[in-house]
Amino acid sequence: MRIAFYGSSLLSSYWNGAATYYRGLLADLAQRGHQITFYEPDAFDRQQHRDMEPPDWAEVRVWPADADSLRQVISEASAADVVVKASGVGVYDDVLLEGVMAAARPGAIRIFWDVDAPATLAEMRAAGPDHPLRRCLPRLDLVLTYGGGPPVVEAYEGFGARRCVPIYNALDPRTHHPVPPDPRFEADLSFLGNRLPDREARVEEFFLRPAAQLSDRRFLIGGNGWETKAMPANLQHIGHVYTREHNAFNASPLAVLNVARDSMATVGYSPATRVFEAAGAGACLITDAWVGLELFLTEDREVLVARDGADVAAHVAALTPERARAIGEAARQRILSEHTYSRRGAEVDALLRTEATRKRERNAA
Structure with a gap:
């Protein structure tokens, strides 16, 4: 047609x-x-x-x-x-x-x-x-x-x-897939998303608050609009990340954070493209909680779920590279099997x- x-x-x-x-x-x-x-x-x-x-x-x-x-x-x-x-x-x-x-x-x-x-x-x-x-x-x-x-x-x-x-x-596995880590994107926790009014408060809770609590850990944020946002000293903003760099962005940190916008979190059943991109790259994903997540990934086996910033900080503090790799690989296999x-x-x-x-x-x- x-x-x-x-x-x-x-x-x-x-x-x-x-x-x-x-x-x-x-x-x-x-x-x-x-x-x-x-x-x-x-x-x-x-x-x-x-x-x-x-x-x-x-x-x-x-x-x-x-x-x-x-x-x-x-x-x-x-x-x-x-x-x-x-x-x-x-x-x-x-x-x-x-x-x-x-x-x-x-x-x-x-x-x-x-x-x-x-x-x-x-x-x-x-x-x-x-x-x-x-x-x-x-x-x-x-x-x-x-x-x-x-x-x-x-x-x-x-x-x-x-x-x-x-x-x-x-996921399009031809586009988003595992790649070697890139030093530019190395961090303990990374987040990619534009600064939007109905997302900002949740980013403050789920990303900026854990960064302030874990001052000895490195945090990385990519996306447009964050240039004027006050951030902890251990949090680096790198601006717009082109699609061709998303694999490296997702494959390089210990874990990647997904934060839904207010409206998406309220309605549920709304996984962002970032969820599938991260899983495709084999990243260990930490996500805020939303209804319907289990249709796509299983908590504690294929994804780590946080109800607030304290949960995010606890996940990052406890996460080992071995467990991060296991979660990322389990997520990649699930997405490749069911969600392409x-x-x-x-x-x-x-x-x-x-x-x-x-x-x-x-x-x-």
Whole structure:
């Protein structure tokens, strides 16, 4: 099928946490015979921070973020068999959603793909029936989400979605895998994530507090926005870490920390891309607690779980290199067995084929 996918960016992970997710899923769908055109705006300096060249498995259309270009990329939706509008494009989101769904041909499959469902659902609740997505839901065939599990499915279907299916993050073992340690990223505990309002307090609790308690240990933080944040002397900030460096970032420290954003932790069932990247590199992962974790990793065998900063500090203080390696390898084997983008791609491919059959049968009736 010809898929027109309107998202934030495929070529850059700069202020774009969905990049790994898009790359893993769309590369697998292309291997299954789908023809993909990805439309991303030239915005937020992402094109100046590319960490990937246009791939051979997708045509990438980078469009200037202006009204004329917007009209052009909207019109091109009419040539696709599947039209996908992702959340969080960052510019013209509402106009894009309404425009591409209206431009899609009658037999096309219309999909909203939500990479931040808790935030989107909160917006819809606050805005009421006039929210653009709420108005559009009855015309969509599918809502796919980055995570969220039963609470997100129930909420979307309560708002009128015909069908909502979580397509969770996963691992592409060709991209994220074990590598030798890199001295630049050596630490006792590392964390990678951008500074965001609904994450900062949890980073303070789960990362900055343990760093202050364990003054003789080395802590490392990567990501955008932390330059002005006061940090303990034993905590180093290294700025944006390009995707090509994620394996070394994850493979070099004793342990890697995952901290969910407030909304993701509240809803649960929302493993970040970092969870799978770290597991793929064989890292020992320490994560904050959230509902649904057991679907992906088993506590104390494949992951260490912390309920607060004191738990993180205790895990780091007690962790030996031997135990860290054992946990990391167990996590890698679990993820390789059950949570790869090949499996996720198969899920999406089956959904598309089922939906296409349903549409043909309905039109023939």
